[in-house]
Amino acid sequence: MSRTRAALLGCGRYPYAVSREDSSHHMRSAKDFFAPLAVGAPTPVTEVPARPSRMIHFFDPSNPKMAAKVPDMVGVSDVLLGNLEDAVVADKKEAAREGLVTIAKETDFGEHTQLWTRINSLDSPWVLDDLTRLVTEVGDTLDVIMVPKVQGPEDIHYIDRILAQLEAKGGVQRPILVHAILETARGMANVEEIAGASPRMQGISLGPADLAADRRMKTTRVGGGHPGYLVRQDPAKGADGAPDYQGERPVFQQDLWHYTIARMVDACAMHGIFPFYGPFGDIKDTVACEDQFRNAFLLGCVGAWSLHPVQIEIAKKVFSPSAEDVAHARRVKEAMPDGRGAVMIDGKMEDDASWKQCMVVLELAERLSANDPELAKMYEEA
Numbered sequence: 001m002s003r004t005r006a007a008l009l010g011c012g013r014y015p016y017a018v019s020r021e022d023s024s025h026h027m028r029s030a031k032d033f034f035a036p037l038a039v040g041a042p043t044p045v046t047e048v049p050a051r052p053s054r055m056i057h058f059f060d061p062s063n064p065k066m067a068a069k070v071p072d073m074v075g076v077s078d079v080l081l082g083n084l085e086d087a088v089v090a091d092k093k094e095a096a097r098e099g100l101v102t103i104a105k106e107t108d109f110g111e112h113t114q115l116w117t118r119i120n121s122l123d124s125p126w127v128l129d130d131l132t133r134l135v136t137e138v139g140d141t142l143d144v145i146m147v148p149k150v151q152g153p154e155d156i157h158y159i160d161r162i163l164a165q166l167e168a169k170g171g172v173q174r175p176i177l178v179h180a181i182l183e184t185a186r187g188m189a190n191v192e193e194i195a196g197a198s199p200r201m202q203g204i205s206l207g208p209a210d211l212a213a214d215r216r217m218k219t220t221r222v223g224g225g226h227p228g229y230l231v232r233q234d235p236a237k238g239a240d241g242a243p244d245y246q247g248e249r250p251v252f253q254q255d256l257w258h259y260t261i262a263r264m265v266d267a268c269a270m271h272g273i274f275p276f277y278g279p280f281g282d283i284k285d286t287v288a289c290e291d292q293f294r295n296a297f298l299l300g301c302v303g304a305w306s307l308h309p310v311q312i313e314i315a316k317k318v319f320s321p322s323a324e325d326v327a328h329a330r331r332v333k334e335a336m337p338d339g340r341g342a343v344m345i346d347g348k349m350e351d352d353a354s355w356k357q358c359m360v361v362l363e364l365a366e367r368l369s370a371n372d373p374e375l376a377k378m379y380e381e382a
């Protein structure tokens with residue numbers, strides 16, 4: 001804002017009045033950013049650990065059948081998430097919270113499976129007890145807390161501080177990380193600031209159902225495409241040379257979530273955190289689920305949610321690079337060991353930039369196969 005304009009608006013006392021574009025008023029100083037927010041809280045991480053998180057498998061800790069399956073899913077799912085929010089009815093909220101405390105205490109999650117939770121929304125009557133109970137009782141077992149319906153960086157700042165206070169109170173040894181769900185138009189408009197709001201930020205997921213409702217999109221599906229969202233080929237010319245509007249014309253269904261996912265991926269990449277596609281509600285349509293997951297994988301997401309055991313395998317398949325891509329990446333690395341110059345491989349140009357693309361694939365393949373002998377074997381034979 002210019003000084004004249006600031007004066008005209010009656011804020012002439014502040015010659016450098018903070019404009020809306022200047023977000024620094026939301027931020028702590030760079031030097032304080034990695035200091036604990038409470039005396040006795042663990043020191044924040046400077047880098048988000050890149051642990052395999054191809055699927056975040058949701059279970060309802062108040063559902064005895066689902067809860068009983070958790071120990072068998074250790075080592076099968078990269079992430080197990082005890083859900084306390086939507087899909088858990090109001091009179092089961094406490095049972096879900098207590099169920100999760102018990103599961104966290106009694107289950108050995110091993111080295112490769114993380115335990116996450118999704119807490120109730122910040123305006124709900126349950127969230128304060130969710131945080132207090134979980135962090136002080138099982139804070140050292142919980143890797144990530146997923147926060148629903150995040151509207152802006154102020155929501156993350158609130159969580160950041162209260163987590164530090166509770167970690168200090170519970171003697172938690174390492175900081176619990178935070179994952180935001182993008183499910184409101186305001187959250188979407190603030191996604192870059194949300195991604196950078198705290199060193200605890202681990203990642204962001206798309207929440208397609210709440211987001212669709214909040215935006216007044218007209219799909220009633222939980223994620224996935226829509227046959228009405230399409231482009232149609234031009235009409236062919238009729239016998240008289242005029243367009244034949246009545247003739248058959250192929251249509252191409254488009255991805256309803258393309259803009260949202262792409263923007264979320266950029267926000268996450270710019271802040272060194274991880275983007276995830278969210279849920280795919282049509283459990284029986286495993287084919288379309290795989291397609292949606294793959295679109296997200298290709299655009300940069302590292303994983304998706306699994307709502308039903310059948311979706312774990314889909315995510316594992318999609319979010320692990322294919323043997324073919326790994327083999328190609330290796331060939332490029334062999335042809336250009338230091339990643340410089342330009343060469344031809346199978347009639348295609350490879351250079352410094354495509355070498356980097358190959359490194360993304362190889363690094364992911366290495367990280368995943370370190371935990372998964374089957375995958376390691378597949379890549380070895382590729």
Ligand SMILES: CC(C)(COP(=O)(O)OP(=O)(O)OC[C@H]1O[C@@H](n2cnc3c(N)ncnc32)[C@H](O)[C@@H]1OP(=O)(O)O)[C@@H](O)C(=O)NCCC(=O)NCCSC(=O)C[C@](C)(O)C(=O)O
Binds near residue numbers: 057206
């Ligand atoms: C879809 C439902 C109702 C079908 O449940 P079902 O019982 O009808 O399915 P089934 O095929 O008959 O189940 C077979 C067996 O698998 C078990 N089972 C089934 N699911 C699971 C599971 N997740 N984890 C572990 N076990 C599971 C189930 O208990 C059963 O066990 P049994 O053989 O012993 O009888 C059920 O799978 C379910 O409740 N899934 C989780 C739903 C959920 O968490 N929703 C919230 C996330 S999506 C969301 O919130 C939106 C978002 C982001 O916020 C936004 O876009 O805005």
Ligand SMILES: [Mg+2]
Binds near residue numbers: 183207209
């Ligand atoms: Mg939701």
